[in-house]
Amino acid sequence: MLTRLRLISIFFSLTYLALIARLFYWQIYKGMELSAQARGQYQKESTIETSRGDILSSGSSWLAASGEAWMVYAALTDVTDSPKVIAEKLAPLFVEDPDDRNSVLAEIDRVYSLLTKDGVVWISLKSRVKSEVKKKIEEMGIKGIGFEFQEKRIYPEASSAAQLLGFVGKDKEGKDKGYFGLEGYYDVVLSGKPGFKAQEKDARGIPMLFGTNREVLAIKGANLQTHIDKFVQLTLDKELAEGIKKYGASGGVAVVMNPEDGSILGMSSFPSYDAVKYWDFGDELFTNPVISSSFEPGSVFKIIVMASALDAGVIEPDSKCDICSGPVKVDSYLIETWNQEYFPDSSMTDVIIHSDNVGMVYVARKVGSDALYDYVKSFGIGGLTSIDLQGEANPALREKGKWSGIDLATASFGQGVAVTPIQLITAASIIANKGVKVTPQVVDKIIGDNWEEDIKPVKGKRVISEKAANQITAMMVEAAKKGESKWTYLRGFKVAGKTGTAQIPIEGHYDNEKTIASFIGFAPYDDPEFIMLITLRQPTTSPWASETAAPLWYSIAKDFFDYYRIQPEN
Amino acid sequence: MTRRFKPITNRTLRFSLSKKVVCGILISLCFIVQIFFTIETSANGAQIANLEEEQERLSKENRELEEKLVTSTSLSDLEKRAEDLGFSNDARFYYLKKGEAFAKLP
Numbered sequence: 001m002l003t004r005l006r007l008i009s010i011f012f013s014l015t016y017l018a019l020i021a022r023l024f025y026w027q028i029y030k031g032m033e034l035s036a037q038a039r040g041q042y043q044k045e046s047t048i049e050t051s052r053g054d055i056l057s058s059g060s061s062w063l064a065a066s067g068e069a070w071m072v073y074a075a076l077t078d079v080t081d082s083p084k085v086i087a088e089k090l091a092p093l094f095v096e097d098p099d100d101r102n103s104v105l106a107e108i109d110r111v112y113s114l115l116t117k118d119g120v121v122w123i124s125l126k127s128r129v130k131s132e133v134k135k136k137i138e139e140m141g142i143k144g145i146g147f148e149f150q151e152k153r154i155y156p157e158a159s160s161a162a163q164l165l166g167f168v169g170k171d172k173e174g175k176d177k178g179y180f181g182l183e184g185y186y187d188v189v190l191s192g193k194p195g196f197k198a199q200e201k202d203a204r205g206i207p208m209l210f211g212t213n214r215e216v217l218a219i220k221g222a223n224l225q226t227h228i229d230k231f232v233q234l235t236l237d238k239e240l241a242e243g244i245k246k247y248g249a250s251g252g253v254a255v256v257m258n259p260e261d262g263s264i265l266g267m268s269s270f271p272s273y274d275a276v277k278y279w280d281f282g283d284e285l286f287t288n289p290v291i292s293s294s295f296e297p298g299s300v301f302k303i304i305v306m307a308s309a310l311d312a313g314v315i316e317p318d319s320k321c322d323i324c325s326g327p328v329k330v331d332s333y334l335i336e337t338w339n340q341e342y343f344p345d346s347s348m349t350d351v352i353i354h355s356d357n358v359g360m361v362y363v364a365r366k367v368g369s370d371a372l373y374d375y376v377k378s379f380g381i382g383g384l385t386s387i388d389l390q391g392e393a394n395p396a397l398r399e400k401g402k403w404s405g406i407d408l409a410t411a412s413f414g415q416g417v418a419v420t421p422i423q424l425i426t427a428a429s430i431i432a433n434k435g436v437k438v439t440p441q442v443v444d445k446i447i448g449d450n451w452e453e454d455i456k457p458v459k460g461k462r463v464i465s466e467k468a469a470n471q472i473t474a475m476m477v478e479a480a481k482k483g484e485s486k487w488t489y490l491r492g493f494k495v496a497g498k499t500g501t502a503q504i505p506i507e508g509h510y511d512n513e514k515t516i517a518s519f520i521g522f523a524p525y526d527d528p529e530f531i532m533l534i535t536l537r538q539p540t541t542s543p544w545a546s547e548t549a550a551p552l553w554y555s556i557a558k559d560f561f562d563y564y565r566i567q568p569e570n
Numbered sequence: 571m572t573r574r575f576k577p578i579t580n581r582t583l584r585f586s587l588s589k590k591v592v593c594g595i596l597i598s599l600c601f602i603v604q605i606f607f608t609i610e611t612s613a614n615g616a617q618i619a620n621l622e623e624e625q626e627r628l629s630k631e632n633r634e635l636e637e638k639l640v641t642s643t644s645l646s647d648l649e650k651r652a653e654d655l656g657f658s659n660d661a662r663f664y665y666l667k668k669g670e671a672f673a674k675l676p
Contacts, residue, residue, distance in 0.1 A: 051633075061643050061645070062640045062643060065636070065637075065640040066633075067633070067636075067637040067640070068630070068633045068634065068637060131634065154637060154640050154641065156640050156641055156643060156644035156645075156646075156647070157644055157645060157646050158644075158646065160646065202612075202615070205619070206612065206615040206616050206618075206619045207615045207618050207619060207622075208611070208615060209611045209614055209615055209618075210611060230645045231645070234645055234646055234649070562663060567665045568665060
């Protein structure tokens, strides 16, 4: 009897211990995991996605906007049709041209290989398909095929201003991120902030009112209203592309700015890319040459050197050049004019009209290397312009005190000095703006849901006196009327301009064949509406700016005269 | 012989009955209120779910309409359409000199 009692006691004790051990296993050891599983059943947590802000033109129409796209996926465990049938149904909808048999066959192979992949239960079949395609697939009623929302970027003007706008790609975590141009510079502003929602739901997925509900609202990305004028932008795109073709150039840039407040009205460059399919293009096309490519400006730089000399008071417009009767020797180099024509006792105005290199050496010597360095720096050369675009480059300027005689001489006619197009147009806008510097700006306003931030123009310091600015403007007017590009001058219109043909430095010497042709000008010269820079890289019909960049400048300017209602003088 | 009856105190009986009834009523009321609120919260939850669905549908519709609006305001497309329809830029411009009287009343 006692033994039986003992056995029963032992049995109960062991059962009790087993129970304790089992409870310990479920409550303590597995407790966290089970608790998380239970929470997962009744608590739904989700990210509230927010849309990226739009980029608008000055007239509030879209340059870039957010649209709807879908990722098509296959939940392989739910798929009932054969992979081959599904691939044949989907492939024609995934290709750009369903009539292109080869691309459809290639797409069938691709989709089939994805659907028959081993060891996966879920797979993405195609990203960024349009809503119409989604609708067609839904109508097919293929089991196991689903869709996930994806935001896409729409560019209503196609590849226009692609390098100015930048593009939206993915970061390391697979989230949308803006790269280059405005998309890159204003990425944080445009992106907004996704929200978060945690809700307790019942078995049917209906929210429980007395459950724990937490919500952090999403903040929509702000819109950017730019100074970009669609007419100006599309005119630049169209005419620059035609100009490059006409003059056989390998590329080119065109920038239009309001010299009074620095607002960028248009910016175009070729070769370019399509931001919708940026992955099909090489990385070298993503950078905007207007802000990131440097070149030796050539004769357009003469206006900066001449303006400096006029402001320093070392010359007057009618001062005579006493070394202009022939080539001038500097150190061991001989400086000649571009056409080997010489004009003894030229006035400074004539030096600009004839784009006389020897005359410019005379001017630079009058200013002196240290003073010229200070002026060039004040004009913004050798410093960032602070334009609100990602990827601005700043070519180095030779240090002060290290300019030799030949450095000073060559700098006077724009050789040995590297600039970016945006630096050049910003420097020239100082002349158009009566001597006061402005910062180039693309964005005018940042517009949020219930707020707006007006980006005011940034006026800089006075670089040259108003008198000097007027004097160099008058010289540029004469250069436009009587210089080597006079044949293309639009008679009657108030244009101040200067051509520049720069040789391209290659491996320590200048290539005689390859040039960069530029024309910079503003109109009307007494109260400018716009300043425009045209640069053509390696034109083949003629190496000279007067025969390539200048006629292109006037061809575009003619449209702007009509658009801005600029009347001829008489 | 006089029979003596123990007086019945109605008070005690009334009190004990009403207590049970009150308890019963209260418990029933609690049940009814609980059921009512359960149904009400469940219905409200369903309403919230419907509203969320409606919000999602409207957002989607809004996105689609905005996309249509964006693509239809393309200036380059408009220019192309105008060209296809036979429109062209008028190259003739007439400049009027300021100060000169024109369309002047007699």
